[in-house]
Amino acid sequence: MTSEKPGLHPRxxxxxRYDMKALCESCPALREFITQTPTGEPTVNFADPLAVKTLNKALLAHYYGVAQWDIPEGYLCPPVPGRADYIHHLADLLAEGNxxxxxxxxxxxxxxxGSNLIYPLIGVxxxxxxxxxSEVDPEALANANAIVNGNAGLTRAIRLRRQKDASAIFTGVIHKNEQFDATLCNPPFHDSAESARAGSERKRRNLGQATDAAANFGGQQQELWCEGGEVAFILKMIAESAQYARQVKWFTTLVSxxxxxxxxxRALxxxxAVKVVKKEMAQGQKHSRFxxxxxxxxAKRRQR
Incomplete structure (x- = not known):
C-alpha cells in the first residue's frame, strides 16, 4: 500500500511514496544507493549528495521521459516534487483565465x-x-544546453538565453515585441554567504551529517544568496516587471x-499591478508559496 504525501497538488x-523498484528500472545506477529503513522499506540516504542526484535522475527519467540529465558538482540539485507543484499551480492560474x-x-x-533546468523539463x-x-552563470547555462541537446524533442520546446547583466532580471532577456503567458522564478533565498552557510549547517544537523560533509542539495552563490536576500531580489523583479506590463500576462515568483x-x-x-494572487503549497511539514x-x-488577458 502506498501513502500519499500531504499537501501536494492533485496532479x-x-x-x-517513491516506487524504488520502478525507479531503479528507469535508472539502474540508482540501485547502488538503495538502503533500508528500520522498517525494511527501500530508500536512499538523503545525506549523500550523489544519492540525491541519482534519485533525481531516476525521477526525471521515470516520470518525465528525460533520458540524459546531470549537473556539475556543487550546483543546486532541486527536490523534484516541490518544483513540480509550482508548475501545476501555475497551470491552474493560467487555466483561470482560459x-x-x-x-x-x-x-x-x-x-x-540553473544548470538543472528543472522547471522546463517538468512543464514541457x-x-x-x-x-x-535565462541564466547568468555560463557553466550552468552550458550544462542546461547539454540537457536540452541530449534529449529528443527538447530543442523545439526549450531555448536558453544568457543574462549578460548580473544586476538585471528581465532586461536583456525579454526581447522587444516578445510575449509570454507567465514568468516563474526560484529566487536566491539568503542575504549573505554567512547566512547561506548557516542554512547549510542546519540542514546537515537535521540530516545527522558531520560538519565537513558535502551539502546534499548543493548550490552556487548566485543560486543561494544575493545582497538583501529574497526580498531585495523580488523587489527588483517587481520594479522591472512594470516595463514589460504589456508583454507578460502573469509574473510569478516563489516566496520562501x-x-x-x-x-x-506594497511594492506591487x-x-x-491590477491583480495579485498568492498560491500556497505544502509538502509534508514544509510550506511554501508563490x-x-x-x-x-x-479582458486583455483573455485576448492575448
Missing amino acids: NRHRS EGTVPAQATILDVGT HEYGWRFTG RGENLPPLY TEVG IAWTFMDN
Whole structure:
C-alpha cells in the first residue's frame, strides 16, 4: 500500500511514496544507493549528495521521459516534487483565465533556470509548454544546453538565453515585441554567504551529517544568496516587471517566508499591478508559496 504525501497538488506525480523498484528500472545506477529503513522499506540516504542526484535522475527519467540529465558538482540539485507543484499551480492560474482549461503551447520564461533546468523539463512534459530559460552563470547555462541537446524533442520546446547583466532580471532577456503567458522564478533565498552557510549547517544537523560533509542539495552563490536576500531580489523583479506590463500576462515568483510578503505587496501596489494572487503549497511539514501579479485586466488577458 502506498501513502500519499500531504499537501501536494492533485496532479503532482509524486503524491505517493517513491516506487524504488520502478525507479531503479528507469535508472539502474540508482540501485547502488538503495538502503533500508528500520522498517525494511527501500530508500536512499538523503545525506549523500550523489544519492540525491541519482534519485533525481531516476525521477526525471521515470516520470518525465528525460533520458540524459546531470549537473556539475556543487550546483543546486532541486527536490523534484516541490518544483513540480509550482508548475501545476501555475497551470491552474493560467487555466483561470482560459475558461478553466490549462492552455496548450503556453510560453513561459524561467528566470534563473540553473544548470538543472528543472522547471522546463517538468512543464514541457506535463503541459507541452514552450520555455525560455535565462541564466547568468555560463557553466550552468552550458550544462542546461547539454540537457536540452541530449534529449529528443527538447530543442523545439526549450531555448536558453544568457543574462549578460548580473544586476538585471528581465532586461536583456525579454526581447522587444516578445510575449509570454507567465514568468516563474526560484529566487536566491539568503542575504549573505554567512547566512547561506548557516542554512547549510542546519540542514546537515537535521540530516545527522558531520560538519565537513558535502551539502546534499548543493548550490552556487548566485543560486543561494544575493545582497538583501529574497526580498531585495523580488523587489527588483517587481520594479522591472512594470516595463514589460504589456508583454507578460502573469509574473510569478516563489516566496520562501510568509513574513516577506508585506513589503512585496506594497511594492506591487506602487507599480500599479491590477491583480495579485498568492498560491500556497505544502509538502509534508514544509510550506511554501508563490505570488503572481499582472498589469492586464481580465479582458486583455483573455485576448492575448
